[in-house]
Amino acid sequence: MTTQTYTPNEEKRVYAGTTMLMIGSCIGASLLALGNRFSNLGWPLSTVYMTLAVIFSFWGYRQIIDACTYTRYSTIRSLLIVTWNKVIAEIVGYATMFLIFGFLVAYCVISSDYIHSIYNFFSKTPACNQPAAYDEGLCNEYIKCVAASNKVDKIIRAIVGGGAFMLLSFVSSVGILSLISSLSLILVVFSISVILGRCIEALIKGKLAHDSGGWTRREPPIPYKPDVWSVLIDFPSYFSLYTLIPTIPSLYAEMKGSISEKTKIIHRTSIYATVVLITIYMLLAYVTSATFYGSNQENYRQDNILNNFSDNDKLVLSVRILYVLVIFTAFVCCLFPCRAILLDIVKADRTTKRGKVLFFVTGIIIVLLLTILAIFVPSITLVFDIITSLFGFVLYLGLPILVGLKIPVLKARREYMEATRAAMHRKDPDTEMKQTNAMEAKIRDRTNSITAFLSVFGPGATERVRQASESIVRRMSMTSDRLSIGGRADRASSSSGRRLSSYRHSHIPFKGVPSTIPEASDLSKIETPPLNNVSLESEHARQQSRLQTIPETYEHDRNRVQEVTEPDTEEEETTHNISTRVVTEQVAIDHSHTISDEVLLEGFTPPKVSLKRQIILWTITSLFIITNSTSFVMTIIKIFSPKGNTGVCPK
Incomplete structure (x- = not known):
């Protein structure tokens, strides 16, 4: 109708x-x-x-x-x-x-x-x-x-x-x-x-x-x-x-x-x-x-x-x-x-x-x-x-x-x-669903990697690590009678090692953020995060939740003119760059099916x-x-x- x-x-x-x-x-x-x-x-x-x-x-x-x-x-x-x-x-x-x-x-x-x-x-x-x-x-x-x-x-x-x-x-x-x-x-x-x-x-x-x-x-x-x-x-x-x-x-x-x-x-x-x-x-x-x-x-x-x-x-x-x-x-x-x-x-x-x-x-x-x-x-x-x-x-x-x-x-x-145009858009529903799921998974993995990298090496990381250390000290004093400090340290060290290992394969440049992970010789110049980073994980979850809603928000409001504001801090600027990248990828998906008249008229005989x-x-x-x-x-x-x-x- x-x-x-x-x-x-x-x-x-x-x-x-x-x-x-x-x-x-x-x-x-x-x-x-x-x-x-x-x-x-x-x-x-x-x-x-x-x-x-x-x-x-x-x-x-x-x-x-x-x-x-x-x-x-x-x-x-x-x-x-x-x-x-x-x-x-x-x-x-x-x-x-x-x-x-x-x-x-x-x-x-x-x-x-x-x-x-x-x-x-x-x-x-x-x-x-x-x-x-x-x-x-x-x-x-x-x-x-x-x-x-x-x-x-x-x-x-x-x-x-x-x-x-x-x-x-x-x-x-x-x-x-x-x-x-x-x-x-x-x-x-x-x-x-x-x-x-x-x-x-x-x-x-x-x-x-x-x-x-x-x-x-x-x-x-x-x-x-x-x-x-x-x-x-x-x-x-x-x-x-x-x-x-x-x-x-x-x-x-x-x-x-x-x-x-x-x-x-x-x-x-x-x-x-x-x-x-x-x-x-x-x-x-x-x-x-x-x-x-x-x-x-x-x-x-x-x-x-x-x-x-x-x-x-x-x-x-x-x-x-x-x-x-x-x-x-x-x-x-x-x-x-x-x-x-x-x-x-x-x-x-x-x-x-x-x-x-x-x-x-x-x-x-x-x-x-x-x-x-x-x-x-x-x-x-x-x-x-x-x-x-x-x-x-x-x-x-x-x-x-x-x-x-x-x-x-x-x-x-x-x-x-x-x-x-109708013939080009006529696809197998299962194949089209698989392609869509694969693209969404790619964006989700990229967003998670960006958020994790920013948590440790982005602007303001030192302050976040200090706050996390204080929180860990307080938590350790309250639970010393139930948990083993040594075991906890081993587990945190192993987790940090896996996280750093995954960071080395990230080559996504951002303004104010290094495009590659520093080598071990350069890590001494960076304040090492504490063994158990509960606050970091909380911050990571918060940013991940916020970034994952960006494509949905863009899809809902892309026909409405957005008010442009300048970031106040370097951290906000970096987060803004991440958001822009995610939105750009979403736009690429939305316009992936735009076809020019020349392509549509190929083979046309007046x-x-x-x-x-x-x-x-x-x-x-x-x-x-x-x-x-x-x-x-x-x-x-x-x-x-x-x-x-x-x-x-x-x-």
């Missing part, structure tokens, strides 16, 4: 905590542009894209979970090395670095936009709104306002990148910042609530709160006609909404319980998290795309949904301020893996002086590059389109397929290892992956390559294509 690691209440907490952690790892800056994408694509096609992304993400999660079950590795790199090779692992690592770099550029753009809005609120700067009808004077004022706003925008991005981000790049520990950024999920929930509340209020009342730009209901009320550019560009960006794949191995490794328990928990919580995510995404996308981005709403087409609200809205302003703080902390956490990959390329160890210098130099270089890009990037959707079409394909699409191709091999590999599985997965891969390459090419063409006039004022 399978034992349960968690009680029912603990299991509920584990499910809830893991689900929230998964949701927090997926929700990011991409949701801010979701309403713009749904408006450009139209609800029907956007829903199809979202459905395909969810289905593939479910399948990808299952492949990574199965790979963790069969290999028990805790990183994507380890999984790729064991399934493919180190080259594939390096390619995925570099793609991850560039993907994170793109997100850092988006962070700089988003935080700068929010800081600009905060600046406009406190400086009472009016928003730049196009007139409802063409008027040369009003259009000239609008063009000047936009030019001044763009200039301030670039200055703020330079300050944020070259100032705030540059200072944050010198942070060498993310412990506190990680704790702060872990609260980002609460902020996201608060932000979504504010956005939905303001949008629903505007749809019901027909007026946007604190707005002075003449917001009206969009035309058409529901977006349904897709834009050609968006059809070719937006598809890869939907997969960046479900970024759970890189976190599954670490979650699996950190979770307690048996393999079946962990697999069940991770699989179910991934389903729960995805259901919650798609509910949030669809609700936010439908409501925001029905509120903004209409053909009659020229002043409300910002891809970042928060920028469509008035700068005078204090509730939205509070969300922007909190978002800036979270972005700053998230920046530090995201910068670390980028620098780690760069340090790995140049083979630098951060613990060395050279590694520490390169750690800060790489941070400065990354910040300078992202600041330059952020100054010239017009929108966050452009950043997401480029990085998801190039590097997101490797992590969110290519990685699950690569692992999925090897799942049958990993499963057969694990089954072969388990069968080999099975061939079915042709059907290969055809399906490689076909899907080809389609993804076509869609992502098309998205990237069309994005570049769109950047350099001439821009038409939007609105009544010419640009």
Whole structure:
């Protein structure tokens, strides 16, 4: 019967905590542009894209979970090395670095936009709104306002990148910042609530709160006609909404319980998290795309949904301020893996002086590059389109397929290892009992020899011999009428001779104790023990009893951290050394059956992956390559294509 690691209440907490952690790892800056994408694509096609992304993400999660079950590795790199090779692992690592770099550029753009809005609120700067009808004077004022706003925008991005981000790049520990950024999920929930509340209020009342730009209901009320550019560009960006794949191995490794328990928990919580995510995404996308981005709403087409609200809205302003703080902390956490990959390329160890210098130099270089890009990037959707079409394909699409191709091999590999281990541990019970008894007898004899040797020649032996002599004198005076002193002396002498004879064959070195027994010529330098050493025998029995309990005590408490204390005297130090030796031998017995994977996999022949599985997965891969390459090419063409006039004022 399978034992349960968690009680029912603990299991509920584990499910809830893991689900929230998964949701927090997926929700990011991409949701801010979701309403713009749904408006450009139209609800029907956007829903199809979202459905395909969810289905593939479910399948990808299952492949990574199965790979963790069969290999028990805790990183994507380890999984790729064991399934493919180190080259594939390096390619995925570099793609991850560039993907994170793109997100850092988006962070700089988003935080700068929010800081600009905060600046406009406190400086009472009016928003730049196009007139409802063409008027040369009003259009000239609008063009000047936009030019001044763009200039301030670039200055703020330079300050944020070259100032705030540059200072944050010198942070060498993310412990506190990680704790702060872990609260980002609460902020996201608060932000979504504010956005939905303001949008629903505007749809019901027909007026946007604190707005002075003449917001009206969009035309058409529901977006349904897709834009050609968006059809070719937006598809890869939907997969960046479900970024759970890189976190599954670490979650699996950190979770307690048996393999079946962990697999069940991770699989179910991934389903729960995805259901919650798609509910949030669809609700936010439908409501925001029905509120903004209409053909009659020229002043409300910002891809970042928060920028469509008035700068005078204090509730939205509070969300922007909190978002800036979270972005700053998230920046530090995201910068670390980028620098780690760069340090790995140049083979630098951060613990060395050279590694520490390169750690800060790489941070400065990354910040300078992202600041330059952020100054010239017009929108966050452009950043997401480029990085998801190039590097997101490797992590969110290519990685699950690569692992999925090897799942049958990993499963057969694990089954072969388990069968080999079971066969190697299948022994004759009588033979195994004899081996165990022989090993225990060996440890017991060694312990007895050590204790006897320490009693006579170890530190403090002189004092013990003196006390024993006094005890013998008292006992001799009390029993002189019943025992013969001469006979007793003969027996004690004979016993001592046998003991010394056995000591000569002991060659076990200890700190403070000679490794061999002194010759007869050297015994004169040592105080000779008395003829009848009753106290010594008592001391010997006491130490023997104590030492014999060491293996049992270790076995009972070996999973508990022991408090280490320094011995106060040389005698205690010697006894400590003896205990350590006995425990070491016991550990050797406990781990005598540990078998490496190389031994277990000896003679293993990987099975061939079915042709059907290969055809399906490689076909899907080809389609993804076509869609992502098309998205990237069309994005570049769109950047350099001439821009038409939007609105009544010419640009």
